[in-house]
Amino acid sequence: MVTLKEIAQMCGVSISTVSNIINGKSNVGEDTRRKVLEVIKQTGYKPNYFAQGMRKQKTRIVGIIVEDLNLFSTTPIVGAIMAYFEDHDYRTILIDMRLYDKWQDTWYNDEQKIQSVLQPSIKELLSIKVDGIVYIAGHCRIINCFPNDFKIPAIVVYGLSKNPRFTSVIIDDKKGGYDITKYLISAGHRRIGVIAGTADNLHTMNRSLGYQQALFEEKILFNPDLIRYGDWMRESGYSEAEYLVNSGVTAIFCMNDIMAAGAYDYLYEKGIKIAEDISVAGYDNNVISEYLRPALTTNEIQLNEIGQESAKVMLKMLENKYIPSKNPDIIEIPCRLVTRESVKKYKLEPASGNTVVS
Amino acid sequence: MVTLKEIAQMCGVSISTVSNIINGKSNVGEDTRRKVLEVIKQTGYKPNYFAQGMRKQKTRIVGIIVEDLNLFSTTPIVGAIMAYFEDHDYRTILIDMRLYDKWQDTWYNDEQKIQSVLQPSIKELLSIKVDGIVYIAGHCRIINCFPNDFKIPAIVVYGLSKNPRFTSVIIDDKKGGYDITKYLISAGHRRIGVIAGTADNLHTMNRSLGYQQALFEEKILFNPDLIRYGDWMRESGYSEAEYLVNSGVTAIFCMNDIMAAGAYDYLYEKGIKIAEDISVAGYDNNVISEYLRPALTTNEIQLNEIGQESAKVMLKMLENKYIPSKNPDIIEIPCRLVTRESVKKYKLEPASGNTVVS
DNA sequence: TTGTAGGCGTTATCAA
DNA sequence: TTGATAACGCCTACAA
Numbered sequence: 203m204v205t206l207k208e209i210a211q212m213c214g215v216s217i218s219t220v221s222n223i224i225n226g227k228s229n230v231g232e233d234t235r236r237k238v239l240e241v242i243k244q245t246g247y248k249p250n251y252f253a254q255g256m257r258k259q260k261t262r263i264v265g266i267i268v269e270d271l272n273l274f275s276t277t278p279i280v281g282a283i284m285a286y287f288e289d290h291d292y293r294t295i296l297i298d299m300r301l302y303d304k305w306q307d308t309w310y311n312d313e314q315k316i317q318s319v320l321q322p323s324i325k326e327l328l329s330i331k332v333d334g335i336v337y338i339a340g341h342c343r344i345i346n347c348f349p350n351d352f353k354i355p356a357i358v359v360y361g362l363s364k365n366p367r368f369t370s371v372i373i374d375d376k377k378g379g380y381d382i383t384k385y386l387i388s389a390g391h392r393r394i395g396v397i398a399g400t401a402d403n404l405h406t407m408n409r410s411l412g413y414q415q416a417l418f419e420e421k422i423l424f425n426p427d428l429i430r431y432g433d434w435m436r437e438s439g440y441s442e443a444e445y446l447v448n449s450g451v452t453a454i455f456c457m458n459d460i461m462a463a464g465a466y467d468y469l470y471e472k473g474i475k476i477a478e479d480i481s482v483a484g485y486d487n488n489v490i491s492e493y494l495r496p497a498l499t500t501n502e503i504q505l506n507e508i509g510q511e512s513a514k515v516m517l518k519m520l521e522n523k524y525i526p527s528k529n530p531d532i533i534e535i536p537c538r539l540v541t542r543e544s545v546k547k548y549k550l551e552p553a554s555g556n557t558v559v560s
Numbered sequence: 561m562v563t564l565k566e567i568a569q570m571c572g573v574s575i576s577t578v579s580n581i582i583n584g585k586s587n588v589g590e591d592t593r594r595k596v597l598e599v600i601k602q603t604g605y606k607p608n609y610f611a612q613g614m615r616k617q618k619t620r621i622v623g624i625i626v627e628d629l630n631l632f633s634t635t636p637i638v639g640a641i642m643a644y645f646e647d648h649d650y651r652t653i654l655i656d657m658r659l660y661d662k663w664q665d666t667w668y669n670d671e672q673k674i675q676s677v678l679q680p681s682i683k684e685l686l687s688i689k690v691d692g693i694v695y696i697a698g699h700c701r702i703i704n705c706f707p708n709d710f711k712i713p714a715i716v717v718y719g720l721s722k723n724p725r726f727t728s729v730i731i732d733d734k735k736g737g738y739d740i741t742k743y744l745i746s747a748g749h750r751r752i753g754v755i756a757g758t759a760d761n762l763h764t765m766n767r768s769l770g771y772q773q774a775l776f777e778e779k780i781l782f783n784p785d786l787i788r789y790g791d792w793m794r795e796s797g798y799s800e801a802e803y804l805v806n807s808g809v810t811a812i813f814c815m816n817d818i819m820a821a822g823a824y825d826y827l828y829e830k831g832i833k834i835a836e837d838i839s840v841a842g843y844d845n846n847v848i849s850e851y852l853r854p855a856l857t858t859n860e861i862q863l864n865e866i867g868q869e870s871a872k873v874m875l876k877m878l879e880n881k882y883i884p885s886k887n888p889d890i891i892e893i894p895c896r897l898v899t900r901e902s903v904k905k906y907k908l909e910p911a912s913g914n915t916v917v918s
Numbered sequence: 919t920t921g922t923a924g925g926c927g928t929t930a931t932c933a934a
Numbered sequence: 935t936t937g938a939t940a941a942c943g944c945c946t947a948c949a950a
Contacts, residue, residue: 206945219921221945230919246683248683248684251610253944255926255944256608256943257925257926271642284656298642303643328561328606331561470853493821494851495828563926564929574937574938575927575938579930587936589936592936607927612927615928615929928942
């Protein structure tokens with residue numbers, strides 16, 4: 203790889219002249235500039251990042267830490283962030299903590315486990331001298347990522363920073379739960395069961411809130427029995443669907459598509475026709491939702507938008523142009539309702555008594 | 561971030577002594593060593609990679625270039641590679657060329673387009689001074705990645721290097737096609753249709769070869785009409801399934817799971833019972849295969865193994881310990897048959913005349 | 919308009 | 935056993 207020095211020698215000028223030309227300084231003669239530029243092009247010179255990074259204390263590298271790259275939500279976010287930074291002449295370096303890989307489901311309430319991987323990862327990035335760090339969570343939790351005296355810009359994506367000093371970018375789960383419930387209600391359903399995620403999960407709580415809000419607005423009594431807590435897995439969708447069907451619901455809102463698939467399993471087994479006999483909605487717009495039969499109506503998590511927005515915020519921070527609009531600064535990205543075949547109009551039998559769910 | 565100099569000052573010793581201790585040199589007094597080590601621990605000192613990389617000409621960073629991170633096959637490979645290097649004290653830097661994002665399907669026969677993104681990416685990594693480069697293709701093609709005089713170790717994964725100097729790691733498609741066909745035959749099928757990928761694709765060609773080999777071994781006449789070329793998309797699975805059903809096949813081997821889903825669409829629409837009336841097999845073990853009904857028998861591409869093997873080879877190269885076993889050096893990773901519900905025993909009616917497919 | 923010198927943090931060489 | 939010094943490639947203040 204060619205260096206400044208070599209270019210200078212080839213052109214018969216000094217190193218600083220070449221440097222000045224590259225950095226667009228105006229104090230260089232036209233002839234010299236042309237000649238040097240020519241040689242640079244020929245040799246395909248590129249500055250050495252290490253030398254550059256050492257000299258200026260900026261590297262134009264942004265570090266991305268992900269909890270687990272194999273989660274369906276993580277890659278699109280990462281992709282969008284990388285794309286954005288690439289377009290703005292920043293490089294990114296990605297660290298995959300592989301938390302699920304290492305500990306399956308046992309880590310996210312175990313601060314110690316997380317920190318034991320997170321701290322070295324952060325130090326790693328710091329020693330690479332990244333200009334900023336983006337932390338991407340695997341699901342929405344309150345996360346203690348960065349110490350209060352953290353020196354470089356940092357944000358938390360798809361999770362909430364415990365420390366209000368750091369901006370968080372999350373999805374608007376409350377509105378998500380609200381929208382999908384409203385949609386179900388607009389299709390005539392009034393007895394709507396929910397297969398929720400784990401009870402202590404923020405997604406679960408906020409989507410439930412949205413669900414309740416929608417019921418309230420439509421003057422439907424909220425029956426807590428109709429909220430069943432699963433564990434996001436297919437099997438729990440199956441078993442909770444059984445319960446809800448026996449409770450006489452006409453529609454089921456599953457808080458992810460995987461559990462919706464589990465509900466499908468149950469309904470199929472029992473010969474209950476989805477869309478005809480009962481409506482089902484999911485959440486995430488996971489690839490599988492297109493391949494379930496009937497295709498699943500769901501709420502798309504706009505992962506690209508999340509990534510892009512995060513990158514945008516980070517870039518502003520790097521340029522010292524970011525002003526948080528509130529404190530704590532939480533940016534909520536809306537979900538997008540994707541209507542497919544699994545929800546059908548429910549015909550109310552008049553005086554059937556199910557106008558109000560009891 | 562603490563520097564060597566500061567540590568030296570705090571301990572009242574010289575910079576070189578500290579450096580020697582960190583690098584495990586033996587020419588240091590026991591007392592000094594203990595004291596310095598103590599301070600290093602307290603301050604959480606980590607060497608500055610830029611300074612280090614500048615000094616030694618090695619960075620212990622491996623560059624990974626992917627054609628598109630959003631492809632289902634890419635992330636697991638990347639994950640496995642990162643994991644392996646992390647365990648061996650190497651860092652990785654990932655560049656996502658986003659080829660599909662930029663040009664959809666129009667790039668992979670367009671050398672110019674590819675090179676216009678690839679060359680800057682390589683230069684980028686070179687200027688970061690990575691010790692080696694792993695190129696991950698989105699699908700198997702002959703790819704012209706690296707020039708003949710490339711200075712650092714480089715390999716091509718999930719694709720074939722045009723230049724035989726570079727090692728390639730690919731899947732064993734021939735055996736894959738063979739295995740799945742054998743399996744279908746062992747279930748009693750003799751008239752087996754194929755929904756292949758695009759005709760000029762290496763996956764298509766090799767899987768077809770495996771299919772033919774299996775037929776040959778079982779003394780089944782190969783009927784070229786039963787190979788239909790799709791374009792890997794769901795719709796083409798639908799239409800080619802129609803053709804094959806009309807040709808009277810008892811089983812369909814789809815060269816990816818997406819097209820198998822398309823075949824499902826057709827069969828479902830026509831009321832043809834999968835597994836009962838006709839058997840279907842896919843390829844990839846895409847997530848969706850578990851959610852199709854009946855669950856799809858398919859051939860798993862062992863992406864983790866591919867990643868791991870690639871990383872292993874690259875590491876050996878970095879340590880100058882790699883000796884290619886053949887030239888060109890192509891490492892083939894076998895696929896793994898995943899049997900589910902979509903293939904059922906076909907009962908031969910005696911003297912039905914379909915022992916030999918004509 | 920161009921060139922010189924110093925320093926970013928580390929390691930290697932050599933001298934003390 | 936320890937320390938001074940040069941060098942890696944680049945940028946910048948300042949001198950010429």
